[in-house]
Amino acid sequence: MSAQHFTDLNFKQEVLESDLPVLVDFWAAWCGPCKMIAPLIDELAKEYAGKMKIGKVDVDANPKIATKYGVMSIPTIIFFKKGKIMNQLVGAASKLALKRKIEENL
């Protein structure tokens, strides 16, 4: 399963009220580093299916969520557990670094 798409409309239900911990990748189509990590996010979504919900927020299409969480730079990855922010990562990252962060937030 590829990464899900979270929006201003479904964010509360899909992320904040999720039983699983959630990784949210804030991205935009014009952002080079976002494109670099996009395939990694998809791969990780498959690898961690059932353990962590992994999805993306397009900041241009969903400005409310990005503003609410103070996302100033993209890509920004925020880990949520039971509606609370657990961790945050800014910038491009290698798959290894992302995996390490996921393991920390399971």
Place this chain on the structure above:
Amino acid sequence: MRKIFIAATKQNDGKTTVSLGIIRNLQQKFSKVGFIKPIGQRYLEEEGLRIDEDSILIEKVCGIKSRLKDMSPIAVEKGFTEKYITKPDKKNISNQIQDAFRRISKNQELVVIEGTGHAGVGSVFDHSNATVARLLGAKVIIISSGGVGRPIDEIILNKALFEKEGVKVLGVIVNKVLPNKFDKINRLVRKGLERKGIQVLGVLPYDPMLARPTIEQILEETGFGVLCGGEYLERSVAKVIVAAMEPRDAERYISEDSLMITPGDREDMIMIALSCFRDSGNKKLKICGMILTCGITPQAPIMELLVKANIPVLLAKSDTYDVATCVHDLTVKIRPCDQEKIEAVEKLIKENIDFKKILSHL
């Protein structure tokens, strides 16, 4: 033939910038404008000769058709002063300057003569700026950096040396005045200098764009290596960040076109650097380049990201402090290819210098 000597209170006050702007503006009034920098301290090898880099710049940018060696007759190379003190030959230097000036000024309506450093530079080999101005019979404009007390003090000191040689100081141009202090300094410095009987010919606001180096200039001046992104060296640097704080704090300091300096093993910082502004009006990478220090090349996965980021990444053997000091101390000179800067200088001079006043005294 009119001639004018551009002097300064010290190095890097902006003599070349002002000379370039004056020449470009005067070329709109006079068809034949010449240029000479009798004594040069920063030279390049051109056509097998050592030529002052400012002369090369003016020749290329202003399209002046003179022999480069005549535009730059004396290059103060390593060992020059030592050799002169051991065996002084004042006449030889004077002759070289005068002969070059004669050839440069032939058929010209106006010649701009650029000095080197403050009025006394060159005294060690009997050719201070004041002596050279007298030798060529030119009136002087003194350039000083912005401020109130210090420029006035320095202008008075420099003027004294020119007057000792019997050279007339036409007036001064106060350069690099911070825009937020411009009105106050403009008013005070004019009043302060006029009290001393010195004409103010212009007060120039500081334009940070002119002081921006490109990554290529940093590379040329420092000798760091290129790790990747060699095709993007033309990027210009607006701000330098030494990334030594917590990554989440670093994010706040990165503004448009920042150059990040960080050790090659700070993967967290490198990752932060590889991010874009969220603001959709500013769709670009936050940084314009990186210098990785301590000679550490990042691990393969990070290197892969850096290569894909399409930014220049330099590698320095020295530590972060030394690299930051080195970049901070760079003197950013305008180069012939800096079209945007050249146009900005022409406009800056046109809008802020009283050419009528200058020409009425030549």
